[in-house]
Every structure is written in C-alpha cells, then in structure tokens.
Amino acid sequence: MRFPDGRFFRGFVRRLAWGLPFLLATVPLSGLPDIDYSDVRELRMLSIEELLQLDVMTVSRRAEPLSGAPSAIHVITAEDIRRAGASDIPEALRLATGVHVARSGSAEWSISTRGFNSALSNRVQVLMDGRSLYSPLFSGVFWDAQDTLMEDIERIEVIRGPGATMWGANAVNGVINIITKEARDTQGTLMSGGGGSGEDAFASVRHGGQAGERVWYRVYAKAWERNDTVLPDGTDPDERRLFGQTGFRVDGEASPENLWTVQGDFYDGRWNQAGQDQASVTGTNLLGWWSHYYGEGNSFWFQAYYDGYDRDLPGAYAERRNTGDIDFQHRILLGDRHDVLWGVNARVSGDDVNFEGAVGVSPEQRTIQMYSAFLQDRFVLVEDRLDLTAGSIFEYTTLSELEVQPSVRLSWRASPGQTFWGAVSRAVRTPTRLESDLVVAAPGTPDVLLPGSFDFESEKLWAYEAGYRTRLTSAVSADLAVFYHDYSELRTIAVSPERTRPVLTNQGNAETYGLELSVNYQVNEWWRLKTGYSHLRKREGFTGPGTQLGEGEGNDPEHIFVGHSSLDFGEFEFDAVVRHVGVLPSPRVPAYTELDLRLAWRPNPEFEAALIGRDLIDSHHPEYGNLREVARSIYGKLTWRF
Amino acid sequence: MEVLKLPEVYCFWRLHQNLVFGLLLVGFFVAGKVHAVEKEYAVKAAFLFNLSQFVEWPEAEVRKAGDVFIIGIWGEDPFGGVLEALVEGQRIHGRPVEVRHLTELKEVGKCQILFVVGTEPRGLELIAAEAVEHGVLTVGEDAFAQHLGMVGLVRSGNNVDLEINLTEARRAGLTMSSRLLRLARLVPAEQTE
Numbered sequence: 001m002r003f004p005d006g007r008f009f010r011g012f013v014r015r016l017a018w019g020l021p022f023l024l025a026t027v028p029l030s031g032l033p034d035i036d037y038s039d040v041r042e043l044r045m046l047s048i049e050e051l052l053q054l055d056v057m058t059v060s061r062r063a064e065p066l067s068g069a070p071s072a073i074h075v076i077t078a079e080d081i082r083r084a085g086a087s088d089i090p091e092a093l094r095l096a097t098g099v100h101v102a103r104s105g106s107a108e109w110s111i112s113t114r115g116f117n118s119a120l121s122n123r124v125q126v127l128m129d130g131r132s133l134y135s136p137l138f139s140g141v142f143w144d145a146q147d148t149l150m151e152d153i154e155r156i157e158v159i160r161g162p163g164a165t166m167w168g169a170n171a172v173n174g175v176i177n178i179i180t181k182e183a184r185d186t187q188g189t190l191m192s193g194g195g196g197s198g199e200d201a202f203a204s205v206r207h208g209g210q211a212g213e214r215v216w217y218r219v220y221a222k223a224w225e226r227n228d229t230v231l232p233d234g235t236d237p238d239e240r241r242l243f244g245q246t247g248f249r250v251d252g253e254a255s256p257e258n259l260w261t262v263q264g265d266f267y268d269g270r271w272n273q274a275g276q277d278q279a280s281v282t283g284t285n286l287l288g289w290w291s292h293y294y295g296e297g298n299s300f301w302f303q304a305y306y307d308g309y310d311r312d313l314p315g316a317y318a319e320r321r322n323t324g325d326i327d328f329q330h331r332i333l334l335g336d337r338h339d340v341l342w343g344v345n346a347r348v349s350g351d352d353v354n355f356e357g358a359v360g361v362s363p364e365q366r367t368i369q370m371y372s373a374f375l376q377d378r379f380v381l382v383e384d385r386l387d388l389t390a391g392s393i394f395e396y397t398t399l400s401e402l403e404v405q406p407s408v409r410l411s412w413r414a415s416p417g418q419t420f421w422g423a424v425s426r427a428v429r430t431p432t433r434l435e436s437d438l439v440v441a442a443p444g445t446p447d448v449l450l451p452g453s454f455d456f457e458s459e460k461l462w463a464y465e466a467g468y469r470t471r472l473t474s475a476v477s478a479d480l481a482v483f484y485h486d487y488s489e490l491r492t493i494a495v496s497p498e499r500t501r502p503v504l505t506n507q508g509n510a511e512t513y514g515l516e517l518s519v520n521y522q523v524n525e526w527w528r529l530k531t532g533y534s535h536l537r538k539r540e541g542f543t544g545p546g547t548q549l550g551e552g553e554g555n556d557p558e559h560i561f562v563g564h565s566s567l568d569f570g571e572f573e574f575d576a577v578v579r580h581v582g583v584l585p586s587p588r589v590p591a592y593t594e595l596d597l598r599l600a601w602r603p604n605p606e607f608e609a610a611l612i613g614r615d616l617i618d619s620h621h622p623e624y625g626n627l628r629e630v631a632r633s634i635y636g637k638l639t640w641r642f
Numbered sequence: 643m644e645v646l647k648l649p650e651v652y653c654f655w656r657l658h659q660n661l662v663f664g665l666l667l668v669g670f671f672v673a674g675k676v677h678a679v680e681k682e683y684a685v686k687a688a689f690l691f692n693l694s695q696f697v698e699w700p701e702a703e704v705r706k707a708g709d710v711f712i713i714g715i716w717g718e719d720p721f722g723g724v725l726e727a728l729v730e731g732q733r734i735h736g737r738p739v740e741v742r743h744l745t746e747l748k749e750v751g752k753c754q755i756l757f758v759v760g761t762e763p764r765g766l767e768l769i770a771a772e773a774v775e776h777g778v779l780t781v782g783e784d785a786f787a788q789h790l791g792m793v794g795l796v797r798s799g800n801n802v803d804l805e806i807n808l809t810e811a812r813r814a815g816l817t818m819s820s821r822l823l824r825l826a827r828l829v830p831a832e833q834t835e
Contacts, residue, residue: 043688044732052801052825061709256798
C-alpha cells in the first residue's frame with residue numbers, strides 16, 4: 001500500500017500582506033536593516049540597488065520596506081539567478097538560506113523550509129505574481145509545471161516562518177513569492193538557447209514593447225527538453241521531459257495613481273515515466289490587477305485570476321482543476337503612527353480527480369470554496385526605534401471551521417545599521433481534500449482500509465521567532481534568525497483496540513528549533529560572496545489513545561549550507577555555488593556537497609555566452625528517496641538582447 | 643533526536659500565550675505624533691551622491707573643474723538640507739564636494755552634476771545644451787530623461803525608479819558603468835518629443 005506521505009498543506013487563502021504592487025518594489029535585498037532618513041551616514045552607505053528598493057511613502061521616518069522588516073526573509077535577485085545559471089525555479093530556490101530543495105525524480109521535487117519536507121511537502125505557500133501555485137488536492141506544488149522565462153524574474157522572496165498576516169499566506173513554515181519583472185523593464189527582444197548533457201536543448205524568445213504612451217507589454221515563448229536524473233546505479237531510465245510555455249504581460253498606467261496589469265501563460269509538458277505511459281500536464285492562467293494610490297501613501301488593490309490545468313500521470317492519477325480567485329486589499333495610513341492594511345479574498349476551486357491503485361478520493365469531483373479576511377496594523381511605538389505589527393487572518397473553507405491566525409511582530413532599530421526583531425504567530429494548516437475524502441482500499445475489493453475523515457482537524461503551530469540584521473561595514477552585512485516552532489494536532493495514522501481499521505487522526509505533535517544565518521560580503525569591486533547556513537532540530541511525539549502507525553512526517557537535514565561567489569574580470573564573469581545538505585534520517589539519504597560553476601563572456605550588453613556545469617562533484621547523487629539521483633550536467637547557453 | 647527540555651519560563655509562556663498576546667495588543671493604542679520627513683527627496687539626494695561613483699567625466703572637464711566637485715541645483719531646493727548634510731566631509735572622485743544653488747544659465751557649465759527640480763522645468767533646451775557642451779550630468783524628475791535629460795529619478799508607486807538617456811549622456815562625453823545601466827530603465831532618444 002502506497003500512502004502519500006507528507007504534508008497536505010492547504011493554505012487556500014494567500015495573503016500577500018501588502019499586496020503585489022506594494023511588494024513589487026519595496027522588499028529589501030537580504031540583510032537590509034531599517035534606516036533613518038535623517039541620518040545621512042546611513043543614506044550614504046546604501047548602494048544603488050538598495051536605493052531603488054526603498055519605500056518612500058511609509059508612515060514613520062524610517063526607510064523600511066513596506067512589506068515589513070520583522071521576518072526571516074531572503075531575497076533571490078534577478079542577478080543571483082543569472083549569475084548562478086539557474087535554469088528553473090527549483091534551482092533558483094537552492095540559493096536561498098534555509099530552503100531544502102530535494103529532487104526525488106525526473107519531475108519531482110520536495111521543497112520546504114524549517115523542516116517537514118517530504119514527497120508531497122507543503123507547509124510552504126508558493127505564489128507567482130500573486131497567483132497561488134498549489135493544488136488543494138494535497139496542498140502541494142507541482143514544480144514540474146511552474147516555469148517562466150528565468151530572465152523575466154525580478155526576484156524570489158523566501159520568507160521562513162509563518163506567513164500568516166505579515167506576508168499573507170496561511171503558510172505554516174514559509175512563503176515563496178516569485179515576482180516577475182514589470183513589462184517596462186523587459187523591453188526589446190531577448191533570445192537565448194543552448195544545450196548540453198542533462199539540459200539537452202532549450203530555447204526562448206521574448207519581445208517587449210510599448211502599446212501607447214503608458215502601456216508596456218511583453219510576450220514570450222520557451223521550450224526545452226531535459227534528462228538529468230538517473231537510477232542509483234547510474235544508468236539512464238530515459239525519463240526525458242519536454243516542455244513548452246508561452247505567455248504575456250501588459251502593464252499600464254492610466255495615471256500615476258492608477259496602475260494595472262494583465263498577464264497570462266499557457267504551458268504544455270510531457271515526460272516519460274519508466275514502465276508507464278507518458279505523463280502530461282497542460283495549463284492556462286490569466287490574472288489581472290488594478291491599484292489606486294491616493295492621499296499620502298494610501299492605496300487599494302484589486303486582483304482576480306483564473307488558473308486551470310490538466311495533469312495526467314498514467315499509473316498514478318489524473319487531475320483536472322479550475323480555480324477562480326478574487327482579492328481586495330486596502331492600505332490606510334492613519335495619523336502619523338498607524339499603517340493599516342486589511343483585505344478580503346474568495347477562491348473557488350473545482351476538480352475532477354481519478355486515482356489508480358489503492359489510494360483514491362471520494363467523491364471524485366468536488367468544488368471547494370475558501371473565504372478569508374485579514375487586518376493588520378503597523379504601529380510606531382517609539383519614534384524611529386520601535387514599531388509593532390499586529391494582525392490576524394480569519395479563514396473559512398469548505399473543509400474546515402473558521403480559523404484565526406494572529407501574529408505580533410516587533411522591530412527594534414537599536415542603532416544605525418542594526419535591527420532586532422521578534423515575532424509570535426499562530427498558524428494553522430487546514431485539512432486538504434485528500435485528508436477529508438481519502439479512500440485507501442485493498443485492491444479489487446470495496447473494503448476501505450483507511451478512510452479520510454471530515455473530523456480531521458487543522459494542524460496548529462505556535463511559532464516564536466527572533467532575528468538580528470546588521471550592516472557590519474559598507475561591505476559586509478549579516479542576517480540571523482532563530483526560531484522555535486511548537487506544532488500540535490499533526491496528522492497521524494492511528495490504530496487502537498476499539499477501531500477495526502486505522503484512521504487519520506490529529507494526535508501528532510512536534511517541536512522544531514534552529515537558526516538561519518546569511519552573510520554577504522562585497523570583497524572588492526569585482527568579487528562578491530553570499531553565504532547562507534541553516535540548522536534544524538526536531539522532536540516528534542504522539543499523544544494517545546492508541547498507537548501510531550508509521551512515522552512522523554518529514555525527512556529533514558540538520559544542516560544546509562549554500563555559498564555563492566561571483567567574480568568579474570574584464571568581459572568575463574565566473575561564478576561558483578557550493579551547496580551542502582546534511583543527512584536525511586529516514587528514509588536515509590546521505591549528505592552531499594555539490595558544486596555549480598558558470599563561466600560567461602559578455603563582450604557587450606547585447607551578447608552573452610556562458611558555459612554552465614551543475615552538480616559537478618559527484619557523477620550522480622541522491623537527494624530524496626532512493627529511486628532516482630541527480631546527475632552531473634554541463635551545457636552552454638547563448639543570449640542576445642537587442 | 644534529543645528530547646527538548648522546556649525551561650520553566652517557557653512553560654509559563656505557553657500557558658499564558660493568549661494573555662501576553664492580548665497585553666501586546668493593548669499597548670497598541672497609545673497615541674502619539676511623528677514628524678514626517680520628505681523621504682522622497684532624501685532618497686533622491688542619496689541617488690545624486692551615489693550616481694557619481696558610476697559615471698566618468700571627460701578628461702578635459704575634470705582638469706578644468708579643478709579641486710572641487712560641484713553639485714548644482716536648478717530650481718527651488720527640495721532637499722531641505724539633506725543634500726548638504728550628505729556630502730559634508732565627503733569626496734567624489736577624490737575631490738571635496740560642494741552644493742550650489744544656481745540662478746544663471748552660465749553657472750551650469752561649472753557643475754559636474756546638475757539636479758533640475760520639478761516636473762516641467764523652464765528653459766530645458768538651453769540647460770541641456772550647456773550641459774552637453776561642458777560635460778555636466780543632468781539629473782531630474784518624472785519624464786526628465788525622456789526630454790533631453792540624462793538621468794531621471796521617477797517616482798513610481800511607492801518607490802523611486804532610475805531612467806537613463808544614454809544618448810544624451812554620451813553627447814556630453816560621459817561614460818556610465820554597466821552596473822548602473824543594468825539597474826536603470828534605458829530611455830531611447832526616439833521617445834523625446
């Protein structure tokens with residue numbers, strides 16, 4: 001019997017705390033502390049990159065990011081992505097401190113932060129430009145279907161810890177926000193292509209232009225073929241993947257106070273499955289938002305999107321899903337001290353699911369509705385020194401009761417260049433379709449071995465976090481976060497003498513604690529180092545009655561390290577990324593250290609030729625599970641811009 | 643896996659989580675006033691200071707300028723002293739920095755950077771001509787870079803964006819580092835009216 005282990009996280013309502021247009025330009029690069037505008041020493045120390053990120057409209061005298069400093073956040077910039085040669089989103093995520101990215105198959109990744117990673121990991125809410133990327137079926141992200149033009153990614157924000165009200169999501173362990181560039185920043189034509197081992201062949205083209213004085217657009221298309229995983233003995237099972245995607249984005253300024261965007265994508269992919277027919281996935285999405293700024297710093301924002309996809313994995317399952325979402329947020333500056341944000345969201349998601357084998361759902365078609373409202377206030381306690389953000393999100397879904405998730409965060413600017421922050425949050429993981437509607441039957445018989453249950457409750461988390469950000473010198477900045485997570489009512493499969501069969505219960509509990517440290521060092525004009533280390537400890541338990549069947553969730557390493565060195569010399573760029581992931585306990589996967597290298601030649605701003613090697617140390621290595629391993633790959637890439 | 647031992651303080655905390663949370667919320671409603679500062683112009687002043695590191699002035703102009711690096715302001719000063727405070731005691735390209743408020747066109751040629759205040763500055767064509775002739779980097783606001791200006795500091799939403807008109811800058815003999823150009827929105831000359 002194959003039971004899909006792992007988190008079935010369902011964060012139906014994604015709350016981007018300050019709304020997409022606010023986030024678009026206001027989150028700092030990792031390690032940026034709050035600054036005091038009247039302190040020119042701090043102003044002088046900021047780089048151009050940081051100046052571009054500063055929000056000039058918030059309530060206090062401080063130049064803080066609108067989205068709020070008091071969280072553990074890492075921002076992967078467009079430049080990080082380009083220099084590291086990341087060719088898809090999971091690869092880009094490996095660059096963030098504290099993110100465990102584990103490849104378990106040719107089209108399967110387990111990605112999580114702060115523990116509980118698993119094959120269907122999901123305590124992390126993932127969004128692209130405000131659109132939620134997971135399936136409410138099991139609250140997992142199908143990373144094989146999430147793609148975009150890597151050159152068009154503005155940044156990826158990784159927030160570790162409960163997103164809740166601060167960052168919006170009903171996200172227990174973290175939030176990943178993938179934000180693409182505005183159309184006006186992707187003007188002109190870009191063409192790129194290349195190939196090699198592993199990254200067999202790829203090509204993409206994008207064109208951006210203006211369709212009116214204040215309307216910018218871009219359209220793109222990309223296609224690729226890849227085969228970069230092998231069996232543990234090194235042989236190639238030929239699970240090559242073919243993928244094509246096309247899309248567009250239009251941004252407009254009806255006036256300086258009224259901005260709008262419409263964007264959409266269409267994708268189609270297929271991959272070979274050893275011993276099965278080919279798998280396929282195809283999907284479409286369309287999203288639009290409009291924001292209006294008024295008064296001094298007030299704004300409201302309205303967004304709606306549609307997301308539909310069709311996944312067919314012969315031998316496992318097929319899922320067809322259509323989702324519609326409407327979101328409204330309003331930001332008001334009250335007096336000189338209060339920065340209030342509130343919003344409402346409604347989402348409807350209908351599906352048609354067919355499982356093969358022992359695991360299934362009943363009914364096979366279902367429409368789930370989710371509603372939420374949130375309110376948050378950022379309040380200046382001590383001018384220029386201390387501010388408090390408090391808020392809560394209230395959420396109701398078809399499969400759960402009303403859930404309340406409050407969060408309180410404090411930010412203390414101890415001195416120029418040094419900020420301390422602390423947070424206490426409650427987060428909840430609501431039941432998923434699979435947990436409610438699960439049917440695990442003995443093959444060929446109608447006997448239900450393990451039923452889902454409407455009584456299955458939400459999992460709970462109380463999270464206690466603190467952090468310290470400092471700019472040690474104009475060249476060195478550091479960002480430390482420590483956390484303690486207290487989980488209760490975790491999903492378990494339990495047996496007891498009274499029951500005739502095992503059931504899904506909420507009898508698990510766990511505590512995790514650890515730290516995350518990022519240090520950035522601009523050694524000199526032409527050499528930059530970015531490093532990140534995270535440490536995690538976990539203890540799991542089970543409260544009776546009865547006994548637990550199987551183990552607790554999540555297979556997590558104690559240590560994760562990533563280091564990225566960027567060198568410029570003349571027309572050349574040389575980058576090296578070292579990645580180390582510790583041992584996964586059970587099922588056991590050995591620790592690994594891998595190296596990615598990129599050597600690029602840029603004779604002028606229009607042309608770039610790069611040679612990229614990934615996973616160079618071992619010819620192949622396992623990252624999760626024992627079925628597939630990631631193979632070494634080397635490829636070349638050419639890029640033209642004109 | 644080691645068993646976590648909870649200190650007693652923490653036990654208290656766990657039992658009284660809701661109370662502590664409530665207390666924090668009460669402290670919330672203490673009234674107060676904060677004097678706001680013109681953040682937008684503090685950021686623009688920082689840009690002016692920072693930009694200079696990424697620009698190279700033509701040799702002839704550097705020699706003529708002598709010992710002082712001059713940032714000129716054309717129009718009513720919006721910085722409220724922040725720009726002067728920012729450059730005090732600082733050096734740009736090895737030279738001490740001075741901020742000047744200009745009243746006459748002929749003073750334009752003596753500056754290395756000229757900040758033009760406002761959305762529709764008067765006499766822009768003449769200023770631009772002076773700037774090109776004397777190798778002055780012109781920086782302005784809103785659509786400045788789209789109309790004969792070299793660098794525009796544009797407020798968009800809640801931030802300040804950077805627009806650069808490379809053609810204009812080159813006409814003045816200025817060179818800009820690729821790092822700067824990568825961060826800016828390049829404004830093509832054909833867009834000027």
